[in-house]
Amino acid sequence: MPSLLFVCLGNICRSPAADGIAQSLSKQRGLDWRIDSAGTGAWHVGKTPDERMMMAAAARGMDLSPLRARQAEPDDFFRFDHIFAMDETNLADLEQIRPAGAIASLSLFLEQGDVPDPYYGGTDGFEHVLDLISARMETLFNRLQQD
Numbered sequence: 001m002p003s004l005l006f007v008c009l010g011n012i013c014r015s016p017a018a019d020g021i022a023q024s025l026s027k028q029r030g031l032d033w034r035i036d037s038a039g040t041g042a043w044h045v046g047k048t049p050d051e052r053m054m055m056a057a058a059a060r061g062m063d064l065s066p067l068r069a070r071q072a073e074p075d076d077f078f079r080f081d082h083i084f085a086m087d088e089t090n091l092a093d094l095e096q097i098r099p100a101g102a103i104a105s106l107s108l109f110l111e112q113g114d115v116p117d118p119y120y121g122g123t124d125g126f127e128h129v130l131d132l133i134s135a136r137m138e139t140l141f142n143r144l145q146q147d
């Protein structure tokens with residue numbers, strides 16, 4: 001049974017969205033996968049996701065309000081099977097803290113390119129991020145269910 005960790009910069013926009021989408025897909029498919037999210041930065045530790053992302057997710061039937069931001073740590077590489085970075089910078093930052101003997105696989109979440117950071121943009125950015133993450137999550141789950 002795979003365990004998945006989604007990582008972005010602040011853990012208040014993109015990775016909580018991935019967390020919520022993965023949890024709802026996991027439930028929908030009757031899987032009992034362990035799913036979590038984290039940020040490479042510590043600015044928002046302990047905070048709920050960004051209001052704009054919570055609103056956009058709620059409109060799609062997902063409640064992100066129980067989530068609290070935390071910072072990714074070296075130990076995550078022993079606690080999860082797969083760690084997915086939302087963009088190239090997140091990936092490089094995770095490589096910096098990856099311990100020797102790490103167990104988790106580390107890769108970009110999208111097969112190509114970055115999930116754009118919606119933090120400083122308009123509301124369209126949040127919808128786009130949810131669309132991108134939802135589409136990719138379906139194919140990712142299909143692949144992991146075959147493993």
Ligand code: 4NP
Pocket residue numbers: 008009010011012013014015039043117118119
């Ligand atoms: P996230 O978005 O990485 O998708 O959670 C951001 C949230 C906060 C900041 C940057 C990106 N920030 O600079 O505070």
